[in-house]
Amino acid sequence: MTTVRIPAGWPATEEQARAVQEELRGEVVLDETGPAPGTGHVTGVDVAYDDGRDLVAAAAVVLDAATLGTVAEATAVGRIPFPYVPGLLAFRELPAVLAALEALPCAPGLVVCDGYGLAHPRRFGLASHLGVLTGLPAIGVAKNPFTFRYDDPAPARGSTSPLLAGTEEVGRALRTRDGVKPVFVSAGHRVDIGNACAHTLALTPGHRLPETTRRADALCRRALREASAA
DNA sequence: GCGACAG
DNA sequence: ATCTTGTCGC
Known part of the structure; x- marks a missing residue:
């Protein structure tokens, strides 16, 4: 249900990896609004590591955007x-994440990543990279x-303040719970920042972090435990 | 050159 | 990310 554009080869050095980012950054689409919050599917992806055993486990969890039930x-x-x-x-996390997305039996809809998209030294973070490779x-x-700067948003849930790279706004600090440390939202691919924040609020009815990432986090940890045991 | 630095 | 117990609070 998800077709991934397979890269010719995975970079082995930092220099090669930066070159890949410079090459793909031009393919990011930032002029689309993206799906309406509360409709269709929303998918969380996350990764857990066991450095000692050289193991990485990724999880993709698809939620019904209206009910937040697991699909x-x-x-x-x-x-x-x-x-x-x-x-x-992205070069550490994406191979396993893309494999998990490909293993899903249904379309992922909007993908919510643990990390950044546009808010990145070369404006091509994990979420943008995943978007370009999958089209999602x-x-x-x-x-x-x-490394970004921001002023603390007002204490009420829903308040935002610009996330700044110098004077350029690359994302927003978004308060998802009254008086609790904000999360940092950025557009990745085919979604604008306003809609990205609206989705994040729809996914945080009871916790600071989106329900998507909370469930993907729990699942990839379990997958890592089971892989280590076997 | 030194420090900071998504996960 | 990961190493790690108990503890305060809704």
Whole structure:
């Protein structure tokens, strides 16, 4: 149900990885609104690692956007393909995530990533990269501001403030719970920032983090445990 | 050169 | 990300 554009080869060095980002960044689509919140499917993806055993486990969990009920799940396990380098996270996470998405029995709809999209040193973070490779609408919801600056949003849920790279707005700090640390939302591919924030609010009725990432996080950890045991 | 740095 | 117990609070 999901067709992934397979790269010619996975980069082995940081230099190659940066070149791939420079090459693909031009394919990001930022002038589409994206699906309406509360309709269709919303899919969370996340990854867990066991560095000692060189194992990575990814999970994709499809939710009904209206009810937030789980529609489908898939996991994928493999070897860790790239070290963690700030700005190159996608090369560490994407192979397993794409495999999990391909294993889903239904269309993912909007994909919610744990990390950034446009808010990235070369404006091509994980969510944008995943979007370009799959053609799916995608957004990034991160737990930390990375290298970006922001002023604290007002304390009420729903308040936002610009996430800034210098003077350029690359995303928004979004308060999803009253008085709780905001999350950091950025557009990934085929979704605008306003809609990305609306989706994030629709996915956070009871917790700081989106229901999509919470469930994908739980599932990939379980998949990693089971892979380590076997 | 040094520090900071999504997960 | 991951290493890690109990504890405060809804």
